[in-house]
Amino acid sequence: MKKWVTGSIILLILLLPLPVYAADYSIEETNITASLQADGKVMVEESHTYAFDGEFNGITRTLIPKQQGSEITDVRAEENGKALEVEREGDLYKVYRGGSDETITVDLFYTIENGMEHYADVSQFYWPFFDDRNESTYEDLTITVVPPAQTEAKVAFGYDAAYETEQLLDDGSVRYEMGEVPANEKGDIRVAYDASLFYAAGNTKEMLGTILAEKKSLDDEAAEKKQREEQWGKIGAILTVSATALAVLLYGYGLRRRKMTGWDAERIKGGSLFPDHSMSIPGMISFMKGGYMNHKALTAAMLDLVRKGLIEEQSKKVYKRLDRHPDHEHEQQLIEWLYDDIAQSDTLYIDDIERYAKNKENSETYRKRHHSWQKLVRKEVKEQSLYASSAVPRWTAGLTALGLFPFAILLPLNGTFLWMIFVILLIIYFLLFSIAYKPLNVEGRSLYDQLQPLKKDDDWETWEEEDRLKALLFQIGAGKRDPLSQPFPSSTQSSEIATYVVIGSYFETNFSDAQRHTTVSASSGSSSSGGGTGGGGGGSGAF
Template identity: 25%
Template sequence: MRIRISNALAVVAATAALALSCLFSAPVVARADGFDMHSVNIFATVLEDGRMLVSESRTFDFDDDVNGVFWTIPLGENQQGHPTSLEQVSVRATENDQQVNYQLVDSANNGDTGVYTVENDGDRVTIKVFSPHESGEQGSFMVSYIINGAVMAWSDTAELYWKFVGDGWTEPSHDVTLTLGFSGEAHDIYGSDGSVESKDWSSDELSDLGVRAWGHGPLDATVQVGDMGDPVARFTVPRVDSGEYAEARLVFPVSWVPDLQVSSSARLETILDEEAAWAEEANARREEARRMVAAATVLSVGSAAVLLVAAVGLRLTVFKSPKPMFQDTYYRDVPSDDHPAVISAFMCDGDVGDAAFVATLMKLTDERVIELVCQTRQKRGLFGSKDEDSYSIRLVDRARATGPIDIDALDLYFGPGAQNGEEVRFDGVRANADEDSDAYGERLDGFKASVGAAIEMRGLLRDSSHAFGLTVVVLAVVIGVASLFATIELETSVLALLAACAMAIAAAAVAATARRYTREDVELRARCLALKRWLEDFTRLGEAVPQDLILWNKLLVMAVALGVSDKVLRDLADAVPRDMRQDELGGFYYPVYWWCYPHGSLGSPTRDLSSTYGAISAAALTASANSSSGGFGGGFSGGGGGGVGGGGGGTF
């Protein structure tokens, strides 16, 4: 119904904000199905004969039960046409913070543990590590081997050309680090006394020797040469996706591999030309990426800013309710002939709350359909009996209730088919609602539907801004999701993401809370506000009660519908001279006054009944629930691909 549109928009806006906040709190890179490799550390040492000792450590987080993990390392030829090979493969695992050596076996079965197999089919070497793990567990493994063919000696330089992460891994490799060192001359300094010390290379020293390094693969990876102590170079890659690779290329003096056969061909100029071309291509791609990042940042922040400005501007101009003609401070009459529950819901933008229900029962009391009763009964306890007061309502003349709102209110409190003379305590209703929440939920829906239908028939709360609000909310969600996508895929600034989403959410809130009511709506609202103001200021103004007590009684009911406090209600009742409202025995001439005062040891009956309505709403809700920062670094290029090694792996 139309009276629910504003609430629906508010819910949509809140949902959008919640969805965006949930997206903010989600990790930028989600864990893949099966396993996640969040740490990869590779240490490689080039030996004097050109072979390379490799130790690769990977930490796996398993999302499924596995029997183990495996590596595949391709075999082929290097740039000199020499075949590559692997030897001295070993495996270690970290178990209970201890390094455990696994045993090489010829064959193993799923379920075995602490063993590994090495299979060479001529094209590749497959290393299978048998170590069963359950979903949610973590495993750390180190595979060590010596690879032949990754290093080549030319007439003018020596070259390392090696894929240290291959494109065959089934899931991304995160936080990859390759630390590269050398043995022999590149590593040791021999003193005159025969002592040997490790050589700490500076970047300038290595540059003078002609040592240069390049990386191929993800453009956000970096290469460092020298200034690290013993290692000569370090390659750092934040992430290598499945299907991608990371490759290292290094040129260095031939004297560092004295036992490696030297080719008669020169190679250095070719290497430098290739790397220069690939670096130029990579820089062009980085520049294009920077432009894309800048454009995406401007687009996300700019579109959010435009949306916010447009939402504010339209709300202040086009989607603005007309100014009421009634401008008086006070209004001293019932604002309209509408039912008190209708007035209450109207002032709450269609929400049928406890004030609507209490005002309805007060109205029925004033019309002598029901009567409010304060009972005193004895309650037995561990230390004897004691008197206990409680409120109840007695059905006096059901036939007097003719309107659908009144009938549904009686059904909600007493139950369908209640007969005259039946009496139900407030606490009894609360207990029954807990026991039969489905039935009370249906009756509560019926009462709210009757009030909503009356508002609809009167043509009230016909907000013409709901399409505007819904459109802005949808656009805000689109901008927020697009900005998050740009942050993940293009690595735009997180600050830009937060700014764009903050402005988008603000625009959604501005639009979702916009109201453009009819002239009748704004006039009725102005009279209701003026009446509530007069009732709250009545005792301070020192005005006399109107001579028409029938009208005054209706105003007492209207005061509850408009949400005045219990104290104000008592003050309004006290404003009527005692002899005009009470007889000599303390009874009230007009039964509605029973609602204005506390009785016995009890508090205000209006507050107590409001709690009862809240208990019904809570029970109905239970029943319903039961049913239902960025940028790109330097160092790597996108070329290459000619290095040996690579391969991949996964789980089995």
């Protein structure tokens, strides 16, 4: 059944129409010249310089008429005066010019019928040569509007990407030097000339005042936006400086508190032997590993049960449960897991652990039992009260992050993106501080300072045997020592410690394999299958 489903999916994928991806390209330069005609037509010449990386078939140009009644006609293309094939698909025009790893310049020619809007006082050319549907970035875009005769433009301006890019030339032409225009940007242009230059019939409505009023509204809006950006820029600066100062204060507070706790812990420190603490070895491993307890920690926990006499070694691979009460809940849970669930008797064969985990029906129970055991170990650590009170600095950090959050939204809305980045970084810092700042008290710091060297070196090998054994189990659980590949040094090895190294290698192998089986089972079981004017515009691309 599974093979049939897989085959059907592959066949379906093969039958589906796949998109044709264009070669990588950039549009290095684009020049568009719109020559206005006295009869209201607009003759357009476009020059597009493409740089291709890889094979390509040609370029595309989308031309969408703006207003009702206008139409794009007579579209043709050339390269160095040589005609190129043009194919139309709705508003999309494909210009065929294949090649590979080339820079080419394609000239496109077309006519906009009824592209002008005529009024009693002026005729305007109000057109989007591209809009937010454009898929490509123009790296250097220039648009020039040329009147039918030498004159002076009554008004000329642009929207969005074209705003404040216009230049009025001596002959009455208007050039929009936009430079780089990112993909999905709009940039309508608007130019009005005296109506007498055009003999197309217009209406009796006067339009110049309306156009000038719209330009003024656009300028006022831009000025207001600039002022708003300046104001919010000041707010962002003050906010960032103030929050950074608070962040430094909190960081300094944490460092000073840590240093003072370290001094107090050093004063009460006894010797360099294994910590004389009521916490169990699994608890110490959890404390030093941030609660993370994998199969290595299980190995150490099992060896600790043997050390404490809660289970008895009958041979290297056979262990009997004794009728004794453990000191900790997690020890009782581990014994019940191993003997009630896995062995289902008072005798455990080490190989039973892997055999149990291999059975997929047991995988979920194994994972739940492991998780439950970890929770009980973390509970023991929590009950030791090793952490100092940190409510004030954590609440301060959390409330600061909460207070900064609205500004992370308001700043970009008001054009101050740089300050937004700083504010977001500060929010992340304060959130992490609020969550992660848990300073140790003197007792916790003393325990940490005694255990930390055990994760790095083996100075403890000269200790008394009981402390050496505890140190060995801690290193196995913390991942510092692998009983399979790093046996205890023979120069300091007693018969008892040698025994723990050997049986540790057996436990390590079985718990490691059990974790692998249950992880594979979990992953396999969880997989599943499953234009600014309201019209007109266009864009450029390649195929």
